[in-house]
Amino acid sequence: MPAPAIGPTGRSAxxxxxxxxDHDRTVVNAILDEGxxxxxxxxxxxxxxxxxxxxxxxxxxxYLHGAPANxxxxxxxxxxxxxxxxxxxxxxxxxxxxxxxxxxxxSVMLFGRAEQxxxxxxQRRAAAALADHLAPGRSRDARGPNDRELRSVLIVRFPIAxxxxxxxxxxxxxxxxxxxxxxxxxxxxxxxxxxxxxPDPALGPGVPVPAYVTGHRTRxxxxxxx
Amino acid sequence: MPAPAIGPTGRSAxxxxxxxxDHDRTVVNAILDEGxxxxxxxxxxxxxxxxxxxxxxxxxxxYLHGAPANxxxxxxxxxxxxxxxxxxxxxxxxxxxxxxxxxxxxSVMLFGRAEQxxxxxxQRRAAAALADHLAPGRSRDARGPNDRELRSVLIVRFPIAxxxxxxxxxxxxxxxxxxxxxxxxxxxxxxxxxxxxxPDPALGPGVPVPAYVTGHRTRxxxxxxx
Numbered sequence: 001m002p003a004p005a006i007g008p009t010g011r012s013a014x015x016x017x018x019x020x021x022d023h024d025r026t027v028v029n030a031i032l033d034e035g036x037x038x039x040x041x042x043x044x045x046x047x048x049x050x051x052x053x054x055x056x057x058x059x060x061x062x063y064l065h066g067a068p069a070n071x072x073x074x075x076x077x078x079x080x081x082x083x084x085x086x087x088x089x090x091x092x093x094x095x096x097x098x099x100x101x102x103x104x105x106x107s108v109m110l111f112g113r114a115e116q117x118x119x120x121x122x123q124r125r126a127a128a129a130l131a132d133h134l135a136p137g138r139s140r141d142a143r144g145p146n147d148r149e150l151r152s153v154l155i156v157r158f159p160i161a162x163x164x165x166x167x168x169x170x171x172x173x174x175x176x177x178x179x180x181x182x183x184x185x186x187x188x189x190x191x192x193x194x195x196x197x198x199p200d201p202a203l204g205p206g207v208p209v210p211a212y213v214t215g216h217r218t219r220x221x222x223x224x225x226x
Numbered sequence: 227m228p229a230p231a232i233g234p235t236g237r238s239a240x241x242x243x244x245x246x247x248d249h250d251r252t253v254v255n256a257i258l259d260e261g262x263x264x265x266x267x268x269x270x271x272x273x274x275x276x277x278x279x280x281x282x283x284x285x286x287x288x289y290l291h292g293a294p295a296n297x298x299x300x301x302x303x304x305x306x307x308x309x310x311x312x313x314x315x316x317x318x319x320x321x322x323x324x325x326x327x328x329x330x331x332x333s334v335m336l337f338g339r340a341e342q343x344x345x346x347x348x349q350r351r352a353a354a355a356l357a358d359h360l361a362p363g364r365s366r367d368a369r370g371p372n373d374r375e376l377r378s379v380l381i382v383r384f385p386i387a388x389x390x391x392x393x394x395x396x397x398x399x400x401x402x403x404x405x406x407x408x409x410x411x412x413x414x415x416x417x418x419x420x421x422x423x424x425p426d427p428a429l430g431p432g433v434p435v436p437a438y439v440t441g442h443r444t445r446x447x448x449x450x451x452x
Contacts, residue, residue, distance in 0.1 A: 011273050036329065036416075037315055041267035041276035047237050050267035050276055052313040052333050065325070087278040089263055089418065092360045094439065097369040098353040099291075099379060101360055103262065107278050127324040134318045134327055141409050143323040153325060171426040183367050184433050186425040188442045190262075192315065193419045200397040200411040207410050213320065216414045 011111055012163045022165040031108045031165055032057045035086035036134070036192075040064070040072050042080040049075075055084075056126065056133035061157045062110070063117070063126040068154040076114040076156045084110045084158055091189040095172035096181045102172065104187060110163035114156040123150050126157075135212040193217055238337055238389045248391040257334045257391055258283050261312035262360070262418075266290070266298050268306040275301075281310075282352065282359035283386070288336070289343070289352040291381040302340040302382045310336045310384055317415040321398035322407045328398065330413060336389035340382040349376050352383075361438040419443055 006012075006023055022028070032055075041050045051072045055062050062084060066073045076082055091104035117123055128139035145153070172185050194216040197209060232238075232249055248254070258281075267276045277298045281288050288310060292299045302308055317330035343349055354365035371379070398411050420442040423435060 037313055039265040039276050041274040043269040043274050048267040048269050048274055048309045050265050050309040050311040054329055083274045083276040085265060085276040087263055098357045099371050099375050101357050103280055131324045131327050145325050149325050179428050182433055184435050185429055186423055188423050188439055189421045190418050192416050195415045198413040202405050203411055207408055209410050213414055
């Protein structure tokens with residue numbers, strides 16, 4: 001059974017370039033699962049704050065965690081209206097004219113209010129999801145949280161219920177009159193790649209490097225020239 | 227002469243983990259110049275919006291541009307209090323315990339109000355900077371904006387005057403008691419890499435591929451195992 005679409009509401013309705021927008025939950029979830037950093041926005045005292053944070057998805061919720069002194073987490077736990085945006089940068093789009101330069105990207109913008117997670121079982125599931133989101137399978141190896149840690153961490157759950165995805169792909173969209181200019185135009189694809197892992201200097205001898213470390217983000221095929 | 231530091235003010239003072247924070251303009255500028263996407267936050271009608279946008283720096287200002295119908299640009303042009311955040315993801319930090327997992331990153335968070343750019347000369351400089359930010363040197367090849375384009379685009383200037391940088395580097399910070407666990411710990415470095423350029427299908431024959439395309443983001447040395 002397909003998941004229900006998210007939105008649209010007034011603020012999440014796609015206002016422009018509708019062909020780039022999507023309320024399909026499958027598209028939204030794929031972007032959320034590929035991203036590593038979200039940008040969390042909220043307002044307080046006349047200022048808006050946009051903070052990069054780690055996150056993980058479980059079903060229809062995102063989980064964020066950190067120290068209780070973290071300003072963003074505290075605001076979210078207190079029910080602040082928030083916006084959570086995840087952006088994947090896929091390429092630079094070079095057009096023949098300066099103003100048609102663009103970027104290929106996939107992004108999700110979510111609106112809503114978070115709730116603090118107090119139940120220890122849900123906290124443990126969130127901790128596992130946060131580790132697995134960084135490296136799939138990691139939660140099987142890492143030591144799970146103990147009671148003291150669960151009491152001293154702040155975890156919030158943010159609903160994936162209102163928002164939209166936006167996707168731009170493909171070549172530049174130059175004016176017809178510019179197509180004959182002797183200027184290279186096209187896309188420079190970008191991707192986030194891992195390089196050789198750097199062991200913790202405190203790592204003892206004989207601890208094997210797990211497959212989720214050696215194979216991290218190196219498997220995506222090169223699309224090559226189109 | 228070094229540029230003046232930015233901030234700190236109440237909202238940009240570094241509240242926690244001060245060793246990770248920095249108000250040094252050199253650090254701030256380096257992060258802004260390496261990033262490609264910023265996340266722009268503002269509030270209106272009780273909602274906060276966080277939108278990914280391209281940008282470019284000229285001196286002590288960031289420039290953003292787009293269609294006049296763009297909600298974020300319009301709010302900025304009207305003087306909305308905004309927060310502009312740029313985040314570079316440098317690595318995944320795998321700790322022995324779930325809650326000490328982290329990410330290595332460099333980010334800049336700026337606060338302020340933008341102003342609309344109406345002067346055609348400044349608009350042209352911004353257009354060139356936006357193209358050059360995507361691919362250094364691009365503005366020499368691309369057709370510059372004409373008067374019609376300058377009248378139909380919205381460009382805003384956001385001051386780099388109040389804010390801070392945050393940087394996390396290095397290995398995980400596990401509890402002493404966990405150091406002996408037989409679990410691999412360390413960093414998986416990440417970097418944004420370009421792959422083979424994809425020419426626009428409408429590109430005519432014989433147009434050479436510029437060096438800023440073939441050499442785009444492929445030159446950073448691999449740090450290798452530490």
